[in-house]
Amino acid sequence: MHLYLHIPFCRQACHYCDFHFSTNTNNKSAIVDAIAKEIVLRKAYLPGHKLETIYFGGGTPSLLDEKELNLLLETIHAQFEVASDAEITLEANPDDLSKEKLQQFSRAGINRLSIGIQSFHEPHLIFLNRVHLAHEGEKCVKMAQGAGITNISIDLIYAIPAPDHSILESDILKAFTLDVSHISAYCLTIEPQTAFGSWLKQKKIKPVDEEFAARQFEILTRSLAVNGYEQYEISNFARNHKYSRHNSSYWQQRPYLGVGPSAHSYNGESREYNVSNNAKYLSSISQQIIPSTYEKLSVADRTNEYLLTGLRTKWGVKKHELDRLSNGNFLSQSYSELENLIKVGWVRLENETIMLTETGKLFADKVASDLFIEDN
Ligand code: SF4
Incomplete structure (x- = not known):
């Protein structure tokens, strides 16, 4: 942790x-x-x-x-x-x-x-x-x-x-x-x-x-x-x-706890966002209340976040992990985009892992968003 x-x-x-x-x-x-x-x-x-x-x-x-x-x-x-x-x-x-x-x-x-x-x-x-x-x-x-x-x-x-x-x-x-x-x-x-x-x-x-x-x-x-x-x-x-x-x-989607004003936390299922205001933070904590908002992550949220952060790393994103996070929807929704990105030379596939090429690194966020899935 x-x-x-x-x-x-x-x-x-x-x-x-x-x-x-x-x-x-x-x-x-x-x-x-x-x-x-x-x-x-x-x-x-x-x-x-x-x-x-x-x-x-x-x-x-x-x-x-x-x-x-x-x-x-x-x-x-x-x-x-x-x-x-x-x-x-x-x-x-x-x-x-x-x-x-x-x-x-x-x-x-x-x-x-x-x-x-x-x-x-x-x-x-x-x-x-x-x-x-x-x-x-x-x-x-x-x-x-x-x-x-x-x-x-x-x-x-x-x-x-x-x-x-x-x-x-x-x-x-x-x-x-x-x-x-x-x-x-x-x-x-x-x-x-x-x-x-x-x-x-x-x-x-x-x-x-x-x-x-x-x-x-x-x-x-x-x-x-x-x-x-x-x-x-x-x-x-x-x-x-x-x-x-x-x-x-x-970047590897591991759980973390964030404390203090504006800090975020993530437990694999949801995110929590602390208030970005020092006075509100102080007043809430003094009443033993954590001033955070809660967001349950959908299947698409979790898959897309993995794409967004994982693609930026040298470890890339694993196809089996995308399948797991997306409940098997990744390839059915994003296969043709993946093929296009390989064709234009922005991503490559190695050992069942999707990775950015040197040119792709200039367009990392665009590559990720092209591969994003939607909730069914
Ligand atoms: S204002 Fe400057 S020093 Fe403060 S967090 Fe931002 S970049 Fe860092």
Whole structure:
């Protein structure tokens, strides 16, 4: 079983971000207390399972102080059995990381850091409204390695408007010098409920065209492959099989519990969505009520989610699993689409597994939606 904790605070709002967070940290301790209470309320969500991964996401979990982090981890250990080799990840922003903070994380049992670097190019960080400075990205990775945390992932963003690809190329070269085991690289997308979204509407910014983004994706995947990073999911690259075990569990449709405002949970049959509002979350938990909405997943939902996430991974989607999830409906509904996708060279079939080709990786969501089934 896998546990996700959503820490809904950030120092400032990045212009592209549509995750749930607040920049007002006045009630941070109260929210942490409430998340600890939710862990207790939720302990029976997936009975009888050992925690294999714990993931502090957000928001910005590196804003947690030692007392808050320890409270959450002590509560987790009191309520669940945690595997001795559990992967315990914390998302961190470079400006939060000091030697002392990293030692605190290490003492608390954090054994993997996911650091939001995004770019090493100062004007790009300013454009994205990141709070940290370019040199802090490099410095904090070296500090974390010095503090003994060797399982480090960094996030990079590509398809940021630029005259050519030289800034991305230099970001990639800089990333290689840091010798991290994992890199996540995300395409800058403009979501409606963000600063970029409203500037796009007002025609104040212009996103890069598809060809520019596709070329940047190609530069990234090629350079990472040459430098020993395996693309095990479209946006995720690992050296020496240091995959994110936590995120892989989502892509492989494994059950997980999510706690905190806006967190989701999944038990194989249904999903639950916590309210994306810190005040409502606090008030509900204070009355011992989990503020979540429930969605029973239909046969088509479960099949289509497997297609959407599984196709993005190097493991692809297994035909027998599609048959099981769809009650035998997958091939009867999607056989001709599958044949077409093989013909145009976007997917291939290997050992009864459907996988994206290199070209198909550029159209992963379209491929999945072409194969989607409908409920009878
Ligand atoms: S720090 Fe992360 S969660 Fe917070 S606004 Fe920026 S991208 Fe979003």
